[in-house]
Amino acid sequence: MTKIAYLGPEGTFTEEALDKYLKGDKEIEKEPLPTVIDVIKYVDMGRVDEGLVPIENSIEGSVNITQDILTFESEAKIVREITLPIRHSLIGRKGLKKKHIKSIVSHPHATAQCRNYLSTHFPDAEIIAANSTAEAVKKLLETDEGAAAIGTRTAARIYGLDIIAGDIEDNKENKTRFVFVGNYVPPKTGKDKTSLVCFLKKDKPGSLYNILREFAERDINLTRLESRPAKKNLGDYVFMIDVDGHLHDKEIFESIEILRKKVYLIKILGSYPVFSEEF
Numbered sequence: 001m002t003k004i005a006y007l008g009p010e011g012t013f014t015e016e017a018l019d020k021y022l023k024g025d026k027e028i029e030k031e032p033l034p035t036v037i038d039v040i041k042y043v044d045m046g047r048v049d050e051g052l053v054p055i056e057n058s059i060e061g062s063v064n065i066t067q068d069i070l071t072f073e074s075e076a077k078i079v080r081e082i083t084l085p086i087r088h089s090l091i092g093r094k095g096l097k098k099k100h101i102k103s104i105v106s107h108p109h110a111t112a113q114c115r116n117y118l119s120t121h122f123p124d125a126e127i128i129a130a131n132s133t134a135e136a137v138k139k140l141l142e143t144d145e146g147a148a149a150i151g152t153r154t155a156a157r158i159y160g161l162d163i164i165a166g167d168i169e170d171n172k173e174n175k176t177r178f179v180f181v182g183n184y185v186p187p188k189t190g191k192d193k194t195s196l197v198c199f200l201k202k203d204k205p206g207s208l209y210n211i212l213r214e215f216a217e218r219d220i221n222l223t224r225l226e227s228r229p230a231k232k233n234l235g236d237y238v239f240m241i242d243v244d245g246h247l248h249d250k251e252i253f254e255s256i257e258i259l260r261k262k263v264y265l266i267k268i269l270g271s272y273p274v275f276s277e278e279f
């Protein structure tokens with residue numbers, strides 16, 4: 001049986017994304033783990049076949065811990081991606097009314113994505129941080145009666161709690177991109193994406209231009225470009241790049257081979273199918 005780890009506990013948006021992909025497949029065993037690091041390390045150690053973690057949100061931007069672990073601490077590769085619309089719910093114990101809510105617990109990203117709703121309806125409520133939306137919902141079983149949480153409908157169902165208000169996110173276009181990581185590179189499908197990281201030999205004028213030129217000259221489309229600290233000296237950065245196409249496409253292969261001579265290191269984070277709603 002295939003085993004897939006995901007960022008837990010049960011009831012996270014990551015589990016909702018996994019369920020969306022599985023479509024009820026009973027031949028796959030799900031294993032919730034407490035952190036992104038745990039999920040990726042379990043893949044590295046071969047304790048699971050694949051892992052699923054969030055990597056980017058349309059409002060909050062990149063999930064830095066996922067980017068950093070894949071870049072600096074793991075050899076796992078991105079093998080698929082899936083995008084999930086983020087729908088936040090206000091959750092409480094059975095019978096809890098809005099007027100009795102004194103505190104609201106959730107992951108900081110979730111409370112930030114519901115900022116307008118919270119300031120309008122609960123301007124005096126204490127906002128408490130949790131490690132995940134699912135953990136926040138679970139904590140309601142141990143807190144006083146005036147506490148509510150922002151989380152998923154799945155979590156409310158799992159822990160037997162009420163949905164006080166649904167779809168409370170400020171931006172209805174809010175989406176999160178999740179990636180499956182494994183220890184292989186998927187074959188070409190004709191509609192693929194390649195993620196890579198460029199480590200510079202030395203920061204100097206034109207460094208980024210020299211990287212981008214190799215893709216531009218081959219008419220390769222970049223879908224994402226981001227810099228992250230190189231975890232060394234202050235001011236040292238690596239460039240994270242997503243391009244349209246597969247690693248084994250002639251143009252992409254050639255551009256990467258030429259860049260290997262111009263930069264200190266190129267690390268391939270994955271070459272994988274672009275997400276389609278037909279998943």
